[in-house]
Structure formats: C-alpha cells, structure tokens
Amino acid sequence: MPDTSRSTHPDLHDGGRHDGSTVDVLVTLLDDGVQPPSYAHPGDAGADLVTTVDVEIPPQGRVTVPTGVAIALPDGYAAFVHPRSGLAAKHGVTVVNAPGTVDAGYRGEIKVILANTDTSTPVVLRRGDRVAQLVVQKVERARFVTATSLPGSHRGSGGFGSSGGWTPA
Numbered sequence: 170m171p172d173t174s175r176s177t178h179p180d181l182h183d184g185g186r187h188d189g190s191t192v193d194v195l196v197t198l199l200d201d202g203v204q205p206p207s208y209a210h211p212g213d214a215g216a217d218l219v220t221t222v223d224v225e226i227p228p229q230g231r232v233t234v235p236t237g238v239a240i241a242l243p244d245g246y247a248a249f250v251h252p253r254s255g256l257a258a259k260h261g262v263t264v265v266n267a268p269g270t271v272d273a274g275y276r277g278e279i280k281v282i283l284a285n286t287d288t289s290t291p292v293v294l295r296r297g298d299r300v301a302q303l304v305v306q307k308v309e310r311a312r313f314v315t316a317t318s319l320p321g322s323h324r325g326s327g328g329f330g331s332s333g334g335w336t337p338a
C-alpha cells in the first residue's frame with residue numbers, strides 16, 4: 170500500500186528524513202556569516218544558536234535577536250529554544266519564553282528572546298556569540314477528548330506544592 174501520509178507538494182514538504190537516532194532537518198542560512206546549528210560535543214542534546222547582531226541587554230532588560238537560520242522540521246517534531254547554562258551562570262542571561270517552541274510548520278527565522286536578570290550589570294553580546302541551544306524532539310499531537318469525569322489517580326487534584334515544602338499565599 171503506498172504511503173499517502175506525506176504530502177508530495179513541494180511547498181508542503183515536511184523537511185526531513187528520520188531513521189530513529191538522527192533526523193535530517195533542512196536549514197536555510199539567512200546571513201552570509203552563519204553556519205547551520207551545530208552540536209559542540211557528541212551526545213549533546215542542544216545545537217548552538219548564535220546572534221547575528223551585536224546587542225547590549227540592560228540590567229533586567231530583554232532583547233530579541235535573530236539567529237540567521239530557518240528550518241523545516243519533519244511532521245511530528247518540534248524544536249525548543251533553551252538557555253545556555255554558561256551564559257546564565259556567568260551573566261544571568263536566560264531565554265524569556267524558555268523553552269521557546271519552534272513548530273514543524275514554521276519557516277521563518279528562528280529568533281531568541283533573551284533577558285538579562287542581573288540587576289546592575291548590562292550584558293554585551295557580539296555577532297556570532299552563542300546565545301541559546303536548539304533541542305529537536307519528537308512530539309505527540311493530542312486528541313483532546315471531552316469527558317464528564319477523569320479516572321482516579323494517586324495525586325488526584327493536589328498541585329502547587331501539595332507534596333510539601335511550599336504553601337501558596
């Protein structure tokens with residue numbers, strides 16, 4: 170039986186091939202000086218993203234920086250823009266919407282929304298600096314089924330610190 174689950178329309182191609190351990194992700198480079206995202210070490214989960222612009226983030230400020238890359242993920246995948254621990258530990262820089270979600274259908278430039286959590290020191294980032302990491306993952310698409318009641322569970326409806334250590338105000 171032919172596989173009809175994947176579109177053959179060139180504009181709707183899902184962008185990649187996957188064999189269980191690696192997945193091909195089509196990348197377009199929108200800036201002459203930019204390389205495709207790359208993993209610093211074998212086994213790394215995140216591929217580094219760079220800023221293509223110089224920016225200064227004021228104390229407790231935020232900026233959105235372009236990365237110069239656009240991708241086409243296969244259907245059933247998403248990519249997540251995570252902070253880099255080094256930038257967080259050394260300078261207090263994080264990703265505001267961490268993890269940012271890049272949908273499989275998104276073809277625009279990946280951007281990173283950075284925040285400087287330091288209360289007194291601005292952070293200067295230069296074109297080419299690694300500012301975030303992109304984690305590509307398989308994701309399930311849920312079918313939300315309305316029910317009149319939910320099956321019981323050990324946790325039940327307890328949340329927000331119900332297991333101890335924190336009491337909501």
Ligand SMILES: O=c1ccn([C@H]2C[C@H](O)[C@@H](COP(=O)(O)OP(=O)(O)OP(=O)(O)O)O2)c(=O)[nH]1
Nearest residue numbers: 250266268269270271272275278279280281282
């Ligand atoms: O850190 C991020 C997060 C998202 N995106 C891009 C890819 C994503 O597919 C698109 C939309 O993101 P999201 O769905 O999180 O934004 P939204 O505010 O819900 O907007 P929309 O109504 O467009 O879905 O923006 C980025 O470039 N960087």
